Amino acid sequence: MQKRAVIVTGASGKVGIKILEVFLKKGFFVIAHINKNENVLQEFFNKNQNLRKNIFLLKANFNSQLPEIYEIMQKYKENLCGLVNCAAIFEKGNLKNIHNLLKIMQINDFTALSLSEKYVEIVKKGNIINILDGNIFRFNETYQNYRISKLFLMETTKQSALLFAPEIRINAIALGMLEEEITPSNSHALQKEILKTKISNENIAKTIDFLWNCENITGQTIFLDNGTHLL
Numbered sequence: 589m590q591k592r593a594v595i596v597t598g599a600s601g602k603v604g605i606k607i608l609e610v611f612l613k614k615g616f617f618v619i620a621h622i623n624k625n626e627n628v629l630q631e632f633f634n635k636n637q638n639l640r641k642n643i644f645l646l647k648a649n650f651n652s653q654l655p656e657i658y659e660i661m662q663k664y665k666e667n668l669c670g671l672v673n674c675a676a677i678f679e680k681g682n683l684k685n686i687h688n689l690l691k692i693m694q695i696n697d698f699t700a701l702s703l704s705e706k707y708v709e710i711v712k713k714g715n716i717i718n719i720l721d722g723n724i725f726r727f728n729e730t731y732q733n734y735r736i737s738k739l740f741l742m743e744t745t746k747q748s749a750l751l752f753a754p755e756i757r758i759n760a761i762a763l764g765m766l767e768e769e770i771t772p773s774n775s776h777a778l779q780k781e782i783l784k785t786k787i788s789n790e791n792i793a794k795t796i797d798f799l800w801n802c803e804n805i806t807g808q809t810i811f812l813d814n815g816t817h818l819l
Contacts, residue, residue: 591617591642593667595657597650597703598675600625602766603719605632607672610793612639617667619644619660621675650675650699657703661710669714670800671707673700673741676719682732689733696737701744708752715800718745720762722813726780738762742809749807757806759799763787764813782815 594611598604599620605628611618620643622629633640644664648656661668676696681688704716724738742760749758767786795812799805811817 592669593617593664594670595619596672596674597621600628601674603763604674606789606792607674610796612642617642621646621648621657623649650695658706661706665711668711671703672717673703674719678734680730682729692733693737697740700741704748708756713755716758717799718760720760720809722762722764722811722816725817746807753806759805760809761795762809762811762813764816780816780819782818787812
């Protein structure tokens with residue numbers, strides 16, 4: 589394999605499938621991790637059959653199978669140039685339930701950190717992008733634990749960027765509501781956005797391009813959220 593390769597975790601999620609598409613259409617070989625929702629990937633490949641040959645699919649539960657992706661890193665290390673940490677748990681829970689907080693942080697934070705650490709150890713070059721949420725600064729009792737986990741990941745993005753420079757650049761993208769998430773039942777959420785433009789696949793691709801190619805940026809979080817974080 590001679591193509592540049594990138595690892596995308598949580599590749600069958602709402603954000604992961606978009607990032608998977610970005611890299612495939614740019615000619616990358618993508619190591620796509622999924623835990624479930626295989627039907628989402630199948631639907632994608634039914635529409636994009638020409639892209640199927642450029643993907644290695646790894647199905648793994650990161651609670652018990654994390655070493656499997658380390659083996660993949662080792663196998664493809666000569667061509668690897670990046671890691672995108674999309675895998676996440678999004679579910680209800682607040683600080684009244686510490687067990688729930690620890691479960692969410694295990695995937696959203698500690699797994700992302702473990703993957704980043706191992707990527708640095710094995711590959712020793714390239715980019716890491718962590719996926720955050722544009723709503724992390726707003727108190728939300730229902731999803732408080734999820735919000736805390738993403739705040740922690742934003743801070744570790746900065747700390748890791750300091751630790752692993754100059755060979756590795758680490759940045760984050762905090763996303764707002766995606767196009768397909770806008771429904772009559774949650775249209776009130778649009779009132780929390782300053783800008784009224786859609787967060788399109790094209791703009792996600794442009795943001796990834798910017799972070800991937802600008803060699804002077806590390807430790808930054810770009811809020812691709814229509815200004816939600818300002819309210």
